[in-house]
Amino acid sequence: MQLTQDHERIRDTVRRWANEKINPHVERWEEEEIFPAHEVFGQLGELGLLGLDKPVENGGLGLDYSYAAVLAEALSAIDCGGIPMAIGVQTDMATPALARHGSAGLRAEFLAPAISGEYVGCLGVSEVGSGSDVASIRTTARKDGDDYVIDGGKMWTTSGTQADFCCVLANTSDGAPHRNKSLIVVPMKARGVGVARKIRKIGMNASDTAQIFFDGVRVPQRHRIGEENMGFVYQMEQFQHERLWGALNVGATAQRAIDMTVDYTRQRRAFGRPILDNQWVHYRLAEMQTEVAALRALSWEGVAAIVRGEDATRIATMAKLKAGRVIREVADGCLQFWGGMGYVMESPISRIFRDGRLTSIGGGADEVMMQILSKYMGIYPKSS
Secondary structure (H helix, E strand, C coil): CCCCCCHHHHHHHHHHHHHHHHHHHHHHHHHHHCCCHHHHHHHHHHHHHHCCCCHHHCCCCCCCCCHHHHHHHHHEEEEEEEEEEEEEEHHHHCCCHHHHHHCCCHHHHHCCCCCCCCCCCEEEECCCCEEECHHHHHEEEEEEEEHHHEEEEEEEEECCCCCEEEEEEECCCCCCCCCCCEEEEEEECCCCCEEEEEECCCCCCCCCCCEEEEEEEEEEEHHHHCCCEEEHHCHHHHHHHHHHHHHHHHHHHHHHHHHHHHHHHHHCCECEEHHHHHHHHHHHHHHHHHHHHHHHHHHHHHHHHHHHHCCHHHHHHHHHHHHHHHHHHHHHHHHHHHHHHHHHCHHHHHHHHHHHHHHHCCCHHHHHHHHHHHHHHHCCCCCC
């Protein structure tokens, strides 16, 4: 789709902010395995970047989704994957359903401070034993007077150790697994919410990831997003944004990996000439460049569908699947051309190699993406 000068101004703003305010601190935050989300999100809030496509009445800019897509790509200017991912959770994973289906009061209480950067949000969907299989979650929310009482736990929760609220998917009835769930906004300071541990990972180190428990957590029923037992449907809508965000950000990150590898192999010499002058190297980079271009074209097709108000599930699913494959191929292929320097921790290509591996797992594993697509194709066994 055709981007405007306004789109490019957003891209330039993000890149300038990343280079001036974030990248000088990335190494330390990677070592500490956490970044100051409230401080960083506060900066983004002041720049108006956390609510590009969110309602004006809640502090957003009310723009179409293409502007949020530009933000997703531009965040690849940050020298790690964890911080962009946490920002993506705030903008495209924990708040889309709240913005679209939440009551005016609920949006004022939680969406507005998320857009300003005062609040950090997280998403509570995955559980131990229930990751990509969302229908199998076991967390429950039973009614008691005007409240819900929530029991259970969530796993792999990005920003969970420092979030102010969690958008929790819980079973609110005994009906069919696709029609018995609700999305509920749970303040993380509520009695009974516990952070069991911060999970160590092989990548995305600057982003904190938590295991959370809910033990008799009482929240008002007005904290429910939209209609009761429609949570699975709302979460599937959120997944469109989550998966497209991932594909957009990963596509731009893969492009960055190729660009930095071209620069490195042009300078690095072996056997009397630059590494880049070897036919295998420049042919392989050209091949990877084609894969990245294909991913980005597919991703922007999904963006255009959302802007038109269409269901982008099929395209977003394909883009997410392709993104996981492309970043693995590109990161591994580029790292090889860096030689020994590609294998050291401080190398930028090694960080992309570690961080990018999550793409084929988080937000729905590759295998789940293929299952969804096979259903769209009409070839998934009806008995399964």
